[in-house]
Amino acid sequence: xxxxxxxxxSQADADGFYNIERGDIIKITGYADEFPTNNMNSITxxxxxIGIPIEILSSGNPIPKPISKSITDFNEGANPGGKVIFxxxxxxxxxxxxxxNLTVTAIVNAGRGTWAVTDANGNTLSDYDWSYYFTIGHGxxxxxxxPNYKVPPVGTKIDTLRGYIxxxxxxxSNRGYRICxxxxxxxxxxxxxxxxxxxxxxxxxxGKDSTPSVSAKMYKQTGAxxxxxxxxxxxxxxxxNNGAWQQIAMPAPGAxxxxxxxTIPAQAPGSTVKYFIxxxxxxxxVTLLANSGALTQYDTSKGFFFYxxxxxxxxxxxxxxxxxxxxxxxGRSPYIGAVDSVGGIVTADTSALRVxxxxxxxxxxxxxxxxxxQFSGLWVVGPDSIMMKLKIGDSVVVxxxxxxxxxxxxxxxxxxxxxxxxxxxxxxxxxxKTERFGDAASNGNVDAEPYEGxxxxxDSVEVTSIDPVFSEPTEYWISNSSQAVLxxxxxxxxxxxxxxxxxISSTIVRVGDKFTSVTGIVHFSGGRYKVTPRTNADYTxxxxxxxxxxxxxxxxxxxxxxxxNYPNPFNPATTLRYSIxxxxxxxxTVYNVIGQEVATLVNEHQTSGVYTVAFDASNLAxxxxxxxxxxGNFVQTKKMILLK
Numbered sequence: 001x002x003x004x005x006x007x008x009x010s011q012a013d014a015d016g017f018y019n020i021e022r023g024d025i026i027k028i029t030g031y032a033d034e035f036p037t038n039n040m041n042s043i044t045x046x047x048x049x050i051g052i053p054i055e056i057l058s059s060g061n062p063i064p065k066p067i068s069k070s071i072t073d074f075n076e077g078a079n080p081g082g083k084v085i086f087x088x089x090x091x092x093x094x095x096x097x098x099x100x101n102l103t104v105t106a107i108v109n110a111g112r113g114t115w116a117v118t119d120a121n122g123n124t125l126s127d128y129d130w131s132y133y134f135t136i137g138h139g140x141x142x143x144x145x146x147p148n149y150k151v152p153p154v155g156t157k158i159d160t161l162r163g164y165i166x167x168x169x170x171x172x173s174n175r176g177y178r179i180c181x182x183x184x185x186x187x188x189x190x191x192x193x194x195x196x197x198x199x200x201x202x203x204x205x206x207g208k209d210s211t212p213s214v215s216a217k218m219y220k221q222t223g224a225x226x227x228x229x230x231x232x233x234x235x236x237x238x239x240x241n242n243g244a245w246q247q248i249a250m251p252a253p254g255a256x257x258x259x260x261x262x263t264i265p266a267q268a269p270g271s272t273v274k275y276f277i278x279x280x281x282x283x284x285x286v287t288l289l290a291n292s293g294a295l296t297q298y299d300t301s302k303g304f305f306f307y308x309x310x311x312x313x314x315x316x317x318x319x320x321x322x323x324x325x326x327x328x329x330x331g332r333s334p335y336i337g338a339v340d341s342v343g344g345i346v347t348a349d350t351s352a353l354r355v356x357x358x359x360x361x362x363x364x365x366x367x368x369x370x371x372x373x374q375f376s377g378l379w380v381v382g383p384d385s386i387m388m389k390l391k392i393g394d395s396v397v398v399x400x401x402x403x404x405x406x407x408x409x410x411x412x413x414x415x416x417x418x419x420x421x422x423x424x425x426x427x428x429x430x431x432x433k434t435e436r437f438g439d440a441a442s443n444g445n446v447d448a449e450p451y452e453g454x455x456x457x458x459d460s461v462e463v464t465s466i467d468p469v470f471s472e473p474t475e476y477w478i479s480n481s482s483q484a485v486l487x488x489x490x491x492x493x494x495x496x497x498x499x500x501x502x503x504i505s506s507t508i509v510r511v512g513d514k515f516t517s518v519t520g521i522v523h524f525s526g527g528r529y530k531v532t533p534r535t536n537a538d539y540t541x542x543x544x545x546x547x548x549x550x551x552x553x554x555x556x557x558x559x560x561x562x563x564x565n566y567p568n569p570f571n572p573a574t575t576l577r578y579s580i581x582x583x584x585x586x587x588x589t590v591y592n593v594i595g596q597e598v599a600t601l602v603n604e605h606q607t608s609g610v611y612t613v614a615f616d617a618s619n620l621a622x623x624x625x626x627x628x629x630x631x632g633n634f635v636q637t638k639k640m641i642l643l644k
Contacts, residue, residue, distance in 0.1 A: 155193025303328025382414025438483025516541025
């Protein structure tokens with residue numbers, strides 16, 4: 001069981017929390033909880049009750065040996081993007097296990113000692129430095145450890161890896177289970193493969209008759225952990241239109257900069273070339289640099305570097321699909337770093353999306369889209385002096401730098417924006433089930449990635465959760481199928497999952513609320529695909545829980561009041577209005593004639609104003625009902641009659 005103390009350090013010390021040693025048998029009083037939230041990516045924890053001392057009953061007891069497991073007991077496939085085996089992994093949560101014969105394949109977060117290991121069959125698991133022994137965290141040594149320790153470089157062989165099983169959360173929740181080593185002996189190193197970094201292609205966008213040069217830094221790795229052997233072979237392997245792999249010998253890297261380069265022969269326009277770099281050392285250790293993924297660059301199962309030869313005499317302006325389309329699940333553009341011009345129709349400007357997202361995981365104006373085929377949408381980011389003139393419905397050509405921003409392809413650093421025509425029809429949103437972009441879809445998902453930056457629509461949806469995802473309060477879930485999709489609140493609309501937003505006249509969505517349809521732009525952040533509705537027009541057919549909708553007028557009243565509902569009698573909808581002259585906690589409740597509560601229409605803190613509540617009582621029986629308001633010291637009750 002994972003134990004997490006919820007009080008401050010002085011109280012923890014007073015309760016004896018810091019006196020516990022490995023091998024102690026203790027008596028501890030507390031309660032079970034989930035961290036960080038109650039979902040599949042949480043870890044069950046025991047929370048000691050503050051003020052109840054921990055009793056040490058005996059010390060020096062033998063520790064159970066780590067349980068030998070395989071990665072497939074927890075995760076299957078290359079992660080992120082693989083499958084999390086909750087049914088097999090959950091029984092070992094917070095238990096000590098060990099794995100053998102692994103290879104470090106990615107550095108997830110060097111500052112927190114997070115790296116990924118892969119077994120011989122390509123199954124991947126991440127570690128996490130729970131004890132801070134292995135890394136210098138957040139700028140200072142947190143606990144005594146080896147200050148010379150470095151995160152093991154990619155290519156390091158791990159003979160044995162021991163630690164405690166935990167879950168990944170927050171932006172790394174799609175990585176599933178992870179292992180947390182504690183002591184120096186928990187990681188037993190083997191040999192280390194050579195390093196390949198800093199891939200470059202010149203030119204990035206390859207034209208007719210062009211022979212691109214591909215270069216990278218490559219060298220043997222040395223350090224406090226383990227040292228590698230000298231390089232003996234450097235190869236550039238390429239394939240044209242998925243044909244046989246051909247290889248080009250690259251010269252030994254330069255002594256000063258460790259750079260080596262090879263040249264791919266010119267290919268016919270329309271040809272697609274994929275390639276990777278392979279380096280071998282004297283110990284027969286091999287490293288592949290396969291793609292530009294931040295965590296997948298050494299994993300050929302996640303894709304290759306690639307490009308399509310473009311005849312610029314017939315295509316002077318690119319379409320979004322030219323830089324978005326990828327056959328690989330790493331989701332990366334083939335042309336990262338290139339500066340070029342892209343054309344499309346503006347689908348979101350500052351009238352539709354905020355200039356600054358509500359949180360770092362959000363998106364903002366502008367977006368363009370060239371049609372309704374896959375990969376036709378693109379996020380565009382540039383200075384107001386250029387972008388503010390671009391409006392929804394404009395056919396535009398924008399010039400900028402092709403980037404990946406936290407796994408989202410975009411055109412940024414815009415240097416020019418030209419309006420070709422105005423008043424064009426915005427591409428029709430494509431209709432989907434929410435499961436296409438649901439919680440199981442990770443970056444590069446073949447079903448979801450093609451619609452990044454495009455307008456999509458979900459029909460007959462229901463709000464399934466308004467709880468924030470980890471620490472993200474600007475999102476809520478909607479669903480019309482087996483999996484829900486996250487809705488972000490970066491649009492210029494008045495629908496919100498934050499109760500306090502009634503202060504700005506927002507309609508508060510609650511679990512069970514329904515929409516005939518929700519339209520928005522597909523975005524990706526925090527390990528999940530999301531949809532961002534723009535204006536209120538992207539929401540249709542709202543039916544609140546028990547048919548409730550609240551709006552606030554601009555008038556500031558002098559007195560508290562509750563007016564008679566109208567119409568009255570009604571069938572099935574009616575409107576209630578009340579006034580509060582100062583900020584108050586407001587509760588508006590409906591009761592039947594025997595005093596049973598049948599609906600809570602309002603229960604939140606509201607600023608002064610005149611409020612209108614639309615109430616649909618379709619699910620109630622005919623009869624007389626009472627509705628009562630409580631606001632500060634003001635309490636009033638009135639009658640209404642439902643006749644069906």
